[in-house]
Amino acid sequence: MRFHKCIYLLLLLFYFLSLVWFLVFYTYKDFSRLTNLSNSQIKLIPFEQTYHYINGIFKKKYDNHYKEQFITQVFGNVVLFIPWGLLLPLTIKKLSAKFWVIFSGFFLSFLFEFIQFTFKLGIFDIDDIILNTLGVWIGWLLLDILKNFNIINEN
Numbered sequence: 001m002r003f004h005k006c007i008y009l010l011l012l013l014f015y016f017l018s019l020v021w022f023l024v025f026y027t028y029k030d031f032s033r034l035t036n037l038s039n040s041q042i043k044l045i046p047f048e049q050t051y052h053y054i055n056g057i058f059k060k061k062y063d064n065h066y067k068e069q070f071i072t073q074v075f076g077n078v079v080l081f082i083p084w085g086l087l088l089p090l091t092i093k094k095l096s097a098k099f100w101v102i103f104s105g106f107f108l109s110f111l112f113e114f115i116q117f118t119f120k121l122g123i124f125d126i127d128d129i130i131l132n133t134l135g136v137w138i139g140w141l142l143l144d145i146l147k148n149f150n151i152i153n154e155n
Helices: 003-026 031-035 048-059 064-091 098-118 126-148
Strands: 041-043 123-125
Touching (some): 003 064, 098 126
């Protein structure tokens, strides 16, 4: 294996472990919630929560809660998955096609949402899956741009 492939693999592994740590151990520090069944919710209406935050921003202009939640919800979920779209195609050649990168990101996001729901760590939210998948797609596009400008060479 070439040196840069090893670096990409290490970066992908570090990113994945950091993602698991962030989504399970950091975000959900209070594991006493595991016994509270009311934390387990499913939100399947796309962008319902995002709309709620936007509506709150415009109706209550001086309430920073809605702005913080909107930024965390939208940008956080997108940015969190950009590295997957960048690193996966560089690491695993068989999964470098746009479809497989995006599908794997979708599946990974779905898996995290399922774990959150199953273990009562949070809410299964379709918005998170959509925004995470958008982040993967943006990562793949960035990689494609970097390749076209010969900034990243896969060989």
